[in-house]
Structures are given as structure tokens and as C-alpha cells.
Amino acid sequence: MLHFLLRRGLATAPVLLIVAIIVFLLLRMTPGDPAAAIAGDAASAQDIAQIRRQLGLEASIVHQFFSWLGDVLRGNLGYSYFYKMRVTDLIGQRLEPTLSVASLTIVLTVLIAVPMGLLAAWRRDGALDRFIMGASVLGFSVPVFVAGYLMIWLFSMQLGWLPSQGYSRVADGVGPWLRHLVLPCVTLAVMYAALIARVTRAAVSEALTEDYVRTARAKGIAEWRMLTRHALANAAVPIATVIGLSVAGLIGGVVVTETIYAIPGLGQLTVEAVLSRDYPLIQGLTLFFSLVYVVVNLLVDLSYLLLDPRIRY
Amino acid sequence: MTSLTLPGDATSAPAAARRKPSLARRLLSNGAIRIGGALLLFMVLLAVAAPWLYTMDPNAMDPGSSHLSPGSQAEFTNLGGEVFQRFFPMGTDSMGRDIWSRTAYGARISLSVGAAVAVGSIVLGLLVGMVAGYFRRLDGTIMRIMDGMMAVPGILFAIVLVAVWRPSLLTVVLAITVPEIPRVARLVRSVVLSVREEPYVEAAVALDTPTWTLMRRHILPNTVAPLIVQGTFVCAAAMLVEAVMSFLGIGLPSEVPTWGNIMSEGRAHFTAHPSTVLLPGAFLALTVLAVNMLGDGLRDTLDPKFNKRGS
Numbered sequence: 001m002l003h004f005l006l007r008r009g010l011a012t013a014p015v016l017l018i019v020a021i022i023v024f025l026l027l028r029m030t031p032g033d034p035a036a037a038i039a040g041d042a043a044s045a046q047d048i049a050q051i052r053r054q055l056g057l058e059a060s061i062v063h064q065f066f067s068w069l070g071d072v073l074r075g076n077l078g079y080s081y082f083y084k085m086r087v088t089d090l091i092g093q094r095l096e097p098t099l100s101v102a103s104l105t106i107v108l109t110v111l112i113a114v115p116m117g118l119l120a121a122w123r124r125d126g127a128l129d130r131f132i133m134g135a136s137v138l139g140f141s142v143p144v145f146v147a148g149y150l151m152i153w154l155f156s157m158q159l160g161w162l163p164s165q166g167y168s169r170v171a172d173g174v175g176p177w178l179r180h181l182v183l184p185c186v187t188l189a190v191m192y193a194a195l196i197a198r199v200t201r202a203a204v205s206e207a208l209t210e211d212y213v214r215t216a217r218a219k220g221i222a223e224w225r226m227l228t229r230h231a232l233a234n235a236a237v238p239i240a241t242v243i244g245l246s247v248a249g250l251i252g253g254v255v256v257t258e259t260i261y262a263i264p265g266l267g268q269l270t271v272e273a274v275l276s277r278d279y280p281l282i283q284g285l286t287l288f289f290s291l292v293y294v295v296v297n298l299l300v301d302l303s304y305l306l307l308d309p310r311i312r313y
Numbered sequence: 314m315t316s317l318t319l320p321g322d323a324t325s326a327p328a329a330a331r332r333k334p335s336l337a338r339r340l341l342s343n344g345a346i347r348i349g350g351a352l353l354l355f356m357v358l359l360a361v362a363a364p365w366l367y368t369m370d371p372n373a374m375d376p377g378s379s380h381l382s383p384g385s386q387a388e389f390t391n392l393g394g395e396v397f398q399r400f401f402p403m404g405t406d407s408m409g410r411d412i413w414s415r416t417a418y419g420a421r422i423s424l425s426v427g428a429a430v431a432v433g434s435i436v437l438g439l440l441v442g443m444v445a446g447y448f449r450r451l452d453g454t455i456m457r458i459m460d461g462m463m464a465v466p467g468i469l470f471a472i473v474l475v476a477v478w479r480p481s482l483l484t485v486v487l488a489i490t491v492p493e494i495p496r497v498a499r500l501v502r503s504v505v506l507s508v509r510e511e512p513y514v515e516a517a518v519a520l521d522t523p524t525w526t527l528m529r530r531h532i533l534p535n536t537v538a539p540l541i542v543q544g545t546f547v548c549a550a551a552m553l554v555e556a557v558m559s560f561l562g563i564g565l566p567s568e569v570p571t572w573g574n575i576m577s578e579g580r581a582h583f584t585a586h587p588s589t590v591l592l593p594g595a596f597l598a599l600t601v602l603a604v605n606m607l608g609d610g611l612r613d614t615l616d617p618k619f620n621k622r623g624s
Contacts, residue, residue: 018461026473137609141602143553145560145576146594153587252468256557270469271561274476282473290464 008301012294019290020072024065026286027279077284082276087284090269097167097265101254104181105188106243113193114232114239117200122227124205132197139194144253148187148260155183165262184261188253192246199242203235210234236307244300251289343614349606356600360420368414369399371570375409383412383588403592406578415570416593422571423552423600426486430551431544433490438497439536443528445498446505456502459495467492471554472563485564489551500543501536508535538615545608549601556597572597 043051059067071078077087120132142150156164162183168176207213208231216226251267258267266285273281340346359366370391378387383404390396403412445455462470474488508514514531522530558564559573560580567574572593579589 014457015460015464018458019464022461022465026477137605138602141549141605142598143556143594143601145557146591146598149576149583149587149590149594152583153591157584157587248463248466249468251466252557255468255472256561259561270472271563274472274561274563277476282476286465286469286473289466289469293464293466 005302008298012298015294016291019294020069020287021065023283023286023290024068027283028061072287077287078280080273080278080281080284082273082278082281087281090281091266091284091288094264094266094269096169097263098254098258098267100167100170100177100181101184101188101257101263101265102250105185105192105250105253108185108189109192109196110243112189113196114200116193117197117239118204118227118232120197120201121204121208121231122223124201124208129201133201136194136197139190142190144187144191144256145260147190148183148257151183151187152260167261167263167265180261180263184257184263187260188250188257191253192250195246195249196239196242200235200239203238204231207231207234233307237304240300240303240307244297247296248293251293339614340611343610345606346610346614349603349608349610352599352603353607356420356596356603357424359417360424363414363417363421366417367402368417369411371415371418372410372568375405377409378405379407379409380582380586381405381409382586383592404586404588406575406589407582408578412575412589412592415575416572416596418570419572419575419593420596420600422482422565422569423555423597426482426489426555427548427552427600427604429486430489430493431548433486434493434497434547435540435544437490438494439501439540441494442498442501442536443505443532446502446509447524447528447532452502455498459498462492462495465492467550468554468557472558472561475558475563480563480565482565485555485558488558489554493547493551497540497543497547500539504536504539505532508532542608542612542615545604545611549604549608552597552601552604 075088077091079085080087080090083090116132116136120129123129152164155161163180164183166180168180170177204227212234213226213230216230221230254265255267255270257263258265259271262268266288269281270285272278273285334342369389373389373391375390378389378401381387381401381404384400384402385404386398386400387405388396389399389409399411401411401413403416406412406415441455441459445452445459470492471488474491475484478484478488508531514527517527517531555564555571556573556576559567559571560577562577564573565571567578575593576590579586579593583590
């Protein structure tokens with residue numbers, strides 16, 4: 001187990017290094033002088049020279065990369081030009097809303113999508129299956145922001161059930177926190193539920209063709225028990241894999257959702273950073289999100305141990 | 314069970330085993346392909362014929378006739394001072410621009426971005442995937458780079474690229490293409506790896522076939538079916554990403570009529586005029602739906618083995 005953790009952790013190191021190189025190079029691809037871009041249009045030649053020195057742009061690009069990487073490894077992501085504060089502090093400040101939206105969305109998605117996929121696979125090619133699969137193609141195709149505005153229009157403007165804007169900290173009460181999260185999370189869950197329901201259906205359908213299912217049926221096992229104990233249990237690994245991979249899409253979705261619902265989280269911070277061309281902040285956020293993606297997928301790999309007793313690392 | 318055929322019927326029917334119908338017939342017997350194809354054809358016609366479909370200059374504005382509701386009749390004064398009566402099927406935005414005209418012209422942007430990204434990522438992904446799959450010494454390095462690229466969330470990647478370059482149609486297309494390359498490359502590589510072991514490839518190698526001829530004649534054809542399927546999903550995803558970028562104010566300049574830009578403009582006035590956001594949104598959703606249905610149908614028809622959505 002420890003051996004596996006070590007090996008798997010080491011295997012992610014090159015991926016993280018590549019990510020770091022990509023993120024570093026992204027901002028070096030700016031046409032023209034990055035110092036001029038940072039200084040803005042009103043800057044004098046002197047200001048630009050000053051920034052060049054501060055950024056160490058005089059050194060070779062390889063040298064620049066390693067000094068930047070050294071800072072990153074020490075937990076220093078630099079200073080935001082716009083907010084005049086440490087990028088790491090900014091990320092810390094804005095983490096709670098994003099974490100709330102993302103984790104609640106995943107819980108909601110799994111609760112909706114797995115039973116739907118299971119039902120679709122159970123009644124494969126039946127009316128229920130066609131309905132669920134049709135709904136999933138639709139869920140896939142409705143853009144997050146269109147779904148979001150539809151929900152604001154219906155549940156907030158027409159019915160007046162839920163707030164459409166803002167976020168309430170969990171420390172200020174769980175009730176208001178949840179009320180503010182319902183619409184954003186349902187919006188995001190539409191797309192993920194569609195994806196995960198499809199994968200669940202495919203994985204369970206495959207499991208249902210196996211001999212052990214026939215044996216279980218021959219023993220006269222209750223249908224739902226056969227579905228959950230035999231079919232779903234054996235389909236758990238691909239489902240977990242897709243949940244892990246879809247975290248990348250979830251992060252993109254969070255950026256949009258936070259903008260629609262005016263949630264002051266990391267997604268909104270990303271949009272602000274891009275609009276104000278706050279390069280260190282963009283860099284820090286991209287690195288942070290990529291790290292989250294890699295770590296989540298590492299955890300998914302670990303979950304295989306629980307989901308499938310045949311897997312031993 | 315007359316008009317709607319289930320996906321996969323054409324291949325699972327016993328008759329198909331005896332006599333395989335032509336490809337065109339198999340494709341058209343798939344309900345998802347027929348519906349998705351028809352819907353997509355409609356959108357393509359809308360894009361191509363935009364100037365003749367009761368549209369006006371998508372950028373002509375008249376502050377005097379701003380925020381008209383869909384279906385209203387009003388007097389429109391353009392910047393040249395000409396005054397004319399016009400019926401506004403989808404209303405006007407906050408600057409008094411005709412939303413129907415902007416939506417019709419917006420179809421051009423959405424569809425061309427989707428198509429360009431699909432073609433671009435397939436060409437580049439094919440190149441990378443073939444090299445990685447065939448030249449084993451490069452495989453490790455190339456695939457680690459691809460893994461690293463996949464770890465950066467796609468929309469974020471594209472947004473940052475556009476932020477760094479100046480937003481234009483070309484940079485938007487490139488920015489959406491780059492994050493899609495690793496997914497295509499992985500798919501191509503897996504096909505190459507399995508085809509390499511086939512006896513006919515070994516025979517060709519034994520006959521000293523030049524590498525280039527071998528790839529073109531024996532390996533490339535095997536990638537066509539999965540790539541067409543993957544291409545449709547890339548196209549659908551690209552249209553969504555383009556719209557998201559415009560919507561966030563990061564994509565094409567706001568005067569360019571794209572569906573995302575129309576919705577972005579309508580955002581501030583959503584409570585009073587929800588149709589400005591919801592109507593173009595419906596066009597976008599229907600187009601993406603059409604392409605996704607087409608992709609689903611193609612996957613079921615072209616390759617029954619390829620049964621999971623490319624991840």
C-alpha cells in the first residue's frame with residue numbers, strides 16, 4: 001500500500017513537471033514584451049525596465065523557469081498585480097465557495113446519475129432506457145450558462161423559491177448556505193449527470209452479460225439485489241474513473257457557474273484575472289486547478305482498492 | 314417501430330449478418346443520425362443563407378428601439394438616418410440591434426469554429442498519435458506531454474491562451490484546438506498500437522514497405538471511423554467552449570455577432586428581458602444537440618466496439 005502510494009506519487013511527478021512547463025510557457029507566449037503587457041498601456045519605458053528587472057526577464061529562459069519553479073515548490077505563487085496580494089492568499093480566500101459548489105455538485109450528480117444509469121441498463125432498449133438516454137444527450141448539449149439562466153428564470157424569477165445571486169458562508173448558517181448552492185449545483189449537475197449516467201449504463205450493461213449475473217439469477221436472487229450487489233459493484237471502477245476525469249470539465253463549469261450566480265469563488269477570480277490580464281494570478285490559478293485535477297485522479301486510483309478487491313497494488 | 318430505429322439495430326438484426334447493406338443505407342437507417350443530421354443541415358442552411366433570411370446588418374443599431382420584445386413591430390433609424398418599419402422576430406438588444414439577424418449570422422461563427430477545431434485537432438492529434446504509436450522510442454516522452462496537457466482543464470487552457478494572444482477568430486480556434494489534441498492523439502495511438510500487431514502489417518513490414526507507405530496504406534485507414542466519431546464530439550465541445558468564452562467576455566470582440574456574445578450582452582438585463590439570453594441559447598443548444606446526436610449515431614453505426622464516449 002505504502003509502496004503503491006510512493007510509486008503512484010512518483011509517476012505523477014513528470015506530469016506535474018510538464019504542467020509547470022506548460023503554465024510557465026503559456027505566459028511567455030505573449031506577443032511582445034511580457035513586462036510591457038504587465039505594466040499596461042500607460043507605462044513609461046522606465047517602468048517597463050523596472051518590471052523587467054523585478055521579473056528577472058534579463059536571465060535566460062531556462063534560468064527563469066527554474067527560479068520560478070523553485071518559488072512554486074516553496075509555496076510562493078507570486079503577487080497579483082491587480083489585488084496587490086499574494087496569489088496563495090487570494091486562492092485561500094476564495095476557496096470555500098468553489099469547494100462547496102464542486103463537492104455538492106459531485107454528490108448530487110452521483111445520487112442522480114448512478115440510479116438512472118442502472119435503471120437504463122436494467123431495462124436496456126426499453127422505453128425507460130430510451131427516455132433516460134435521450135435526456136442525457138439533451139443534458140450534454142445544453143450549455144451550462146443556458147441551463148443556469150433557465151433555472152434562474154424558472155425557480156428564482158417565476159416561482160421565487162431560491163436566491164439567484166451570491167453566496168452565504170457556511171459559518172453563517174447551513175440553511176442559507178444550502179439555499180444559495182441549490183441552483184448553481186443543479187445547473188452544473190445537469191451536464192455531469194448526463195455523462196455519468198451514460199457511463200454507468202454502459203458499465204452495468206456489460207456486467208449484466210456476465211456469467212455471475214446469470215448464476216445469481218438462477219439462484220433466485222431478488223432483482224434489485226442482483227443489480228446492486230452484482231452488476232453495480234462490478235461496474236464501480238469505470239464509474240469512478242469517469243467521475244475523476246470529469247473533474248476537469250467540472251472546473252471549467254465552475255468558472256461559468258460562478259459568473260452566472262455571482263459566487264465569489266475561484267472561478268470568478270479566474271475570469272477577473274483573465275479580464276485584467278493579471279498574469280501571476282492566471283498562472284497560479286491554472287497551476288492550482290491542474291494540481292487539483294491530478295490529485296483527484298490519484299485519489300480515484302486509490303479508490304479502486306476499495307471498489308474492487310481483486311485490485312492489489 | 315417504424316420511423317425511430319434504435320441505435321445498433323442495423324448491425325444486430327439477423328438480416329445484417331447475411332447481407333450487409335451499403336454504408337449509406339446503414340447510416341440513414343439510424344434515427345439519431347437522421348434527426349441530428351436534419352437539425353444540423355437546418356443550422357448550416359441558416360448560416361449560409363443568413364443574408365436572405367429576413368435579416369439586416371447584424372451591427373446596425375438604433376438606441377431608440379432598444380429592448381424590444383420578440384415579435385414587436387417598430388420604427389428603426391439606422392446610423393445613416395434612414396427610417397424604416399421593421400418586424401423584430403426575436404426582439405432587439407440594449408443597443409437596438411436586431412437579435413434575429415445577430416443570431417442568424419452567429420450561426421456562421423459557431424459552426425465554423427466547431428468545424429475548424431474538429432479538423433484542426435484531428436489533423437494534429439493524428440500526427441502526434443501516429444508518431445507516438447509507431448515510433449516507440451518517442452512514445453514515452455510524447456504521451457507524458459499529452460498527459461500534462463490533459464491535466465490543465467480544457468476551458469481554462471483555452472481561456473488562458475486567448476487571454477495571452479489577442480482574441481480573433483484564428484486565435485479562438487487555435488486556443489480551443491490545442492487542449493483537444495491530447496484526446497485525439499491518445500485515441501489514434503491506441504488504434505495504431507492494436508493495428509501494428511495485425512498480420513497484414515507484419516507482412517508489409519516483412520516486405521520492406523517504406524514506413525510512410527505503410528502508415529498511409531495500412532494504419533491510417535483504421536483510424537478513420539473512430540476519428541470521424543471523435544471529430545463530431547470535438548466539434549460539439551468546441552462550439553460550447555467558444556460560446557462560453559464569448560459569454561465570459563474573453564472570446565471574440567463583443568461586436569462580432571456570436572451566440573455567446575448575444576447572450577453576454579443580454580446578461581445584464583436578464584431579469585427584464587430573459588429572451589435575449591434564452592433564445593440564442595436555444596439555437597446553441599439545438600446545434601450542439603444535433604452534432605452530439607450525429608456523433609452518437611455514427612458511433613453506433615461505424616464501430617460497435619467503440620462504445621464509450623472518448624474521454
